[in-house]
Amino acid sequence: MNCKPMRLLLLLSAAIIAGGCSSLGVKPWQRDVLARDEMRLDANPLDAAIDDHLYFSKEASSGGRSFAGGGCGCN
Amino acid sequence: MLPRERQSTPATARLQLLAASCALLGSASSRAQEANAAPTESGVLQDWSVDSALAYYHEDGRVLAIEPIVNVSKVYPHGQLLNLNATFDSLSGSSPNGALTSRVAQTFASPSGKPAHAYTTAPGELPVDPHYSDTRIAFGGSWTTPFTRVDQVTVGAKLSDEHDFFSATVDASIAHDFNEKNTTLSFGVNDEFDSLSPIGGAPVPGSDYALADKTGGKTKDGVGALLGVTQVMTRTWLSEFNLSVDRFKGYLNDPYKITSIVDSAGNTTGYVYENRPDQRTRKSAYWENRVTWNSPISTALSLRYMSDDWGVRSDTAQLHLRWTMANRDRYIEPTIRWYRQTAADFYTPYLMGGDKPMTGYESSDSRLGPFHALTFGLKYAQKLAGVAGRSNSEFSVRAEFYKQTFDESAPTPGALQGLDLYPALEAVLVQVGWRF
Numbered sequence: 001m002n003c004k005p006m007r008l009l010l011l012l013s014a015a016i017i018a019g020g021c022s023s024l025g026v027k028p029w030q031r032d033v034l035a036r037d038e039m040r041l042d043a044n045p046l047d048a049a050i051d052d053h054l055y056f057s058k059e060a061s062s063g064g065r066s067f068a069g070g071g072c073g074c075n
Numbered sequence: 076m077l078p079r080e081r082q083s084t085p086a087t088a089r090l091q092l093l094a095a096s097c098a099l100l101g102s103a104s105s106r107a108q109e110a111n112a113a114p115t116e117s118g119v120l121q122d123w124s125v126d127s128a129l130a131y132y133h134e135d136g137r138v139l140a141i142e143p144i145v146n147v148s149k150v151y152p153h154g155q156l157l158n159l160n161a162t163f164d165s166l167s168g169s170s171p172n173g174a175l176t177s178r179v180a181q182t183f184a185s186p187s188g189k190p191a192h193a194y195t196t197a198p199g200e201l202p203v204d205p206h207y208s209d210t211r212i213a214f215g216g217s218w219t220t221p222f223t224r225v226d227q228v229t230v231g232a233k234l235s236d237e238h239d240f241f242s243a244t245v246d247a248s249i250a251h252d253f254n255e256k257n258t259t260l261s262f263g264v265n266d267e268f269d270s271l272s273p274i275g276g277a278p279v280p281g282s283d284y285a286l287a288d289k290t291g292g293k294t295k296d297g298v299g300a301l302l303g304v305t306q307v308m309t310r311t312w313l314s315e316f317n318l319s320v321d322r323f324k325g326y327l328n329d330p331y332k333i334t335s336i337v338d339s340a341g342n343t344t345g346y347v348y349e350n351r352p353d354q355r356t357r358k359s360a361y362w363e364n365r366v367t368w369n370s371p372i373s374t375a376l377s378l379r380y381m382s383d384d385w386g387v388r389s390d391t392a393q394l395h396l397r398w399t400m401a402n403r404d405r406y407i408e409p410t411i412r413w414y415r416q417t418a419a420d421f422y423t424p425y426l427m428g429g430d431k432p433m434t435g436y437e438s439s440d441s442r443l444g445p446f447h448a449l450t451f452g453l454k455y456a457q458k459l460a461g462v463a464g465r466s467n468s469e470f471s472v473r474a475e476f477y478k479q480t481f482d483e484s485a486p487t488p489g490a491l492q493g494l495d496l497y498p499a500l501e502a503v504l505v506q507v508g509w510r511f
Contacts, residue, residue, distance in 0.1 A: 007360075007380055009362070009378060010316075010360040010361075010362050010378060010380050024254075024257060024258075024306055024307065024308050024309070025254055025255060025257025025258070025306070025307045025308075026257065026307055026309065026310050027255070028255065028256075030310045031307075031310075032310075033310055033311045033367050034307060034310065034311075034313060036367065036373075038365070038367070038373045038375075038397045038399070038406075039313055039365050039367060039373065040365075041305070041313070041315055041363065041365065043375075044454075045126065045146065046126055046127070046128040046144055046146060046508060047128075047454070047473065047506070047508075049144065049162075050128065050130045050142060050144065050504070050506060051475075053142070053164075054132065054477070054502075054504065055414075058442060058448075058477075058479065058500070058502075059389070059414060059416060059442060059448070060383075060385075060387045060389065060416050060419065060442055060443055061357075061359070061379070061381040061387070061389040061391065061414075061416060063299075063319055063321070063357070063359055063381075064317060064319060064359045064360075064361035064377075064379040064381065064391070065317065065361055065363065065377070065379075066301070067244075067246060067263070067265045067299050067301060067319070067321070072211065072235060072237075072240070072242070073209075073211075073237050073239060073240025073242075073269075073271065
């Protein structure tokens with residue numbers, strides 16, 4: 001299976017973030033939208049926990065967003 | 076992309092200043108900094124934020140699970156955050172045992188060896204153990220504390236207990252803000268210890284199923300590390316990129332999985348217990364972007380690539396689209412997730428005759444096989460005022476449909492032609508949630 005497009009995309013994202021840190025961003029008074037609930041990286045932690053548990057028990061992959069440990073004997 | 080009215084009225088300006096103040100306190104620039112403001116209402120949990128959910132999960136013809144989960148957190152005056160959570164799982168139903176579908180009925184002993192729990196699978200049916208049942212209870216907690224204006228550390232622990240499994244995990248991470256808190260660099264490590272006490276004992280990997288050669292309990296342990304950077308890209312775009320690696324050692328088999336031995340005609344002649352390597356190293360890259368496109372619509376797109384030294388490669392893409400309505404007091408959120416994985420090097424749907432596996436290992440656990448999966452979901456959330464003495468709380472309900480389709484390309488022996496050897500897995504999840 002060819003997984004190169006996904007890898008290239010992820011490498012590109014790393015380059016954008018690493019190379020653009022100094023020129024990106026906002027001033028403190030421009031954070032109104034960023035402060036909204038939907039802009040939080042853990043906006044729905046329980047949804048994520050329940051989904052992660054489902055996928056951990058049905059697939060060979062886990063983690064990425066956070067640590068991959070399962071704490072579950074289901075896989 | 077911002078609505079005009081949010082930039083023009085004094086009331087809106089006050090809201091923006093309030094939001095900016097929250098952000099300055101560290102609520103927006105990174106996952107590690109996402110602390111809630113402490114609620115001020117009176118009551119038993121007056122200083123705590125509570126997030127709770129009850130999930131119902133059902134696989135078509137297989138497992139049924141009920142999972143209540145609750146998470147409470149409290150923000151202390153100096154910015155420290157305490158988070159505690161508890162989860163309970165109740166599972167029952169049927170679980171595939173790894174054996175291949177056959178033209179004739181197949182009879183299996185239960186893991187416990189009790190004759191009353193032996194089961195027979197009808198011809199043409201996927202062998203499943205119909206007596207699968209388990210409960211799990213888990214507790215976790217974390218403590219986050221700032222130690223400079225731009226640095227904070229988090230330590231956490233998690234315990235999980237099942238009838239045949241116990242797990243303990245500790246983790247620690249540090250996060251550093253710079254570039255006017257537009258960039259956060261974080262690094263974390265974790266350590267997990269698992270103890271397995273399978274029903275009937277842990278099978279000797281690769282041994283003959285008929286001999287039931289089992290030993291006592293087993294252990295496995297793992298360590299992991301995660302390096303992440305979170306970047307505010309623009310006023311409406313937040314991005315996160317993580318690299319992670321983990322390594323597990325010990326008894327990594329599923330003690331209840333077996334592999335069929337078939338002859339050249341496709342007739343099952345016996346079974347062996349699965350035999351996985353006793354080490355596994357996984358690496359993953361994860362990229363998430365949250366963008367608000369205009370006032371009512373925002374998206375969260377995440378991509379993940381994972382590989383391990385068992386030969387599994389996987390791609391995951393997930394999109395959440397949130398449509399906020401009215402005075403931001405309710406929203407609907409459709410979700411779609413796409414996933415695919417290659418098979419582990421030692422995965423095989425069956426062993427042919429007396430042939431030894433080429434890699435020395437073998438497993439027919441479908442979770443290590445080649446497949447792709449799709450998830451469709453929909454969530455509705457409604458803010459409620461004045462419930463449980465809180466000025467604001469949120470009720471939500473969501474449903475998901477998950478379908479896993481096998482991509483197996485192994486040749487099918489003659490006698491098995493026409494049988495559905497790799498049936499799709501379909502599951503539904505329904506969840507209600509309440510946070511206040």
